[in-house]
Amino acid sequence: MPPGATWTDLGPSLRRLMTGDDGRPVVVATSGSSGTPKRVRLPAAALRASGTGTAERLGGHGQWLLALPTHHVAGLQVLARSALAGTEPVELDLARASTAVALADAVARMDPGSRRYASLVPTQLHRALADPAGVAALRELDAVLVGGAATDDGLLERARAAGARVVTTYGMSETCGGCVYDGVPLPGVRVEVTAEGRVRLGGPVLAEGYVDDPLRTTRSFVTDGSGRWFLTEDRGVCRAGRLTVLGRVDDVVVTGGHKVEPRDVETALRSLPGVQDALVVGVPDAEWGQRVAALVALEGGLRPAVRDGAEEHRGATATADDLRAALRRSLPAHAVPRQVEVVDGIPALPTGKPDRAAARRLLDAGGRMKPHLH
Structure with a gap:
């Protein structure tokens, strides 16, 4: 066509x-x-x-x-x-x-x-x-x-x-x-x-x-x-x-001998207040083989944070540590992303599917590249 x-x-x-x-x-x-x-x-x-x-x-x-x-x-x-x-x-x-x-x-x-x-x-x-x-x-x-x-x-x-x-x-x-x-x-x-x-x-x-x-x-x-x-x-x-469907055969992240399902981590991220969307991939890592890495898009420019054990997001500023701290309450330690980058939007293919190759490039660049959105 x-x-x-x-x-x-x-x-x-x-x-x-x-x-x-x-x-x-x-x-x-x-x-x-x-x-x-x-x-x-x-x-x-x-x-x-x-x-x-x-x-x-x-x-x-x-x-x-x-x-x-x-x-x-x-x-x-x-x-x-x-x-x-x-x-x-x-x-x-x-x-x-x-x-x-x-x-x-x-x-x-x-x-x-x-x-x-x-x-x-x-x-x-x-x-x-x-x-x-x-x-x-x-x-x-x-x-x-x-x-x-x-x-x-x-x-x-x-x-x-x-x-x-x-x-x-x-x-x-x-x-x-x-x-x-x-x-x-x-x-x-x-x-x-x-x-x-x-x-x-x-x-x-x-x-x-x-x-x-x-x-x-x-x-x-x-x-x-x-x-x-x-x-x-x-x-x-x-x-x-x-x-x-649990995920793609090649999407499982093996980090330090542990297998991590990206979909489980994405679901946990999306459950945090103020998080609009998330994409999790494995990135090569010299120490761990692969590290769990995440791109996170936030709603309306809000930055969710963790204060005294409770999530807050009105006017707060997020850091990777904030998001990782929130995830530790629902995920095992090996599944908590070692790298989290906040981006304007999750990169997508023309079909609407997440563009995992672009996500890895963004993560390699520390989230500084502009994602291709559709």
Whole structure:
């Protein structure tokens, strides 16, 4: 999909694709969150299976809000689901895609007589919840799919408490986007966790493979006695038919012989008063092998601090020691970040996923570089 393509550009061809009149595959680029973006070939049948499964899970076809770039799978899927439903999506001004006012304006243009859906990344959801106009817009939608990155439990709780019908999604370009909703696979999708704890996904939503990369295709798409599978780079557990994703295989930080889950540290940081967002990575360290390091973005320029054992954040000034001291009450010593940098915002890829490579560069520079935000 070409960058910047709109419904006007792609709608007619996607209608042919989703109605079976065109059997050519669609090629999309991965986000590049784990390295160089890869080009993935998605067959028309897989896109149709994904769109049909989504409609079945959400309670029927409807009109979609386009708030994500269409050259990545989440934005493409909004257009494909619209084509399958015979509806026309309402396009958010992508230059304002992370603002609550833009979201409210777009929702107001949607058809109130149809089921109305949106697909957002966690950053967009967070910013919508920070503005009464955004909250009101979220309440108007029959479902808000949230994916592209791990969504903090606290953010989900705030959204649901505000009346938003939020559905978490898990998937990737190789599975036509989200194929597991709120931990439960879409109809026809299969989920397994290997003995090593790695998630693999199967079913009709799988891609054909990677363009001009047969070796990577062979490594990632495997066939055994139970069918064809895509072997993800994620770790997870399945309990009572529900998948919980623990994080990426290569995200675990091994520091001084201890394993640290970045997601646990990020959750603890976001729970501190005044902390808007956080990103935790492992940084090479001569003494510890890796050190746990964190970027922290604060709400409204506030600087949370710790005074006499209690967090305060109104007008206070944070230091790394303040934040680390607060974390010691909820995390084991080896998981408390040895480096904390306060930044204006968490670096992100165009898809909304955290840019971990950029985060490591920021941490190497002591937080002085300006992050690339979307």
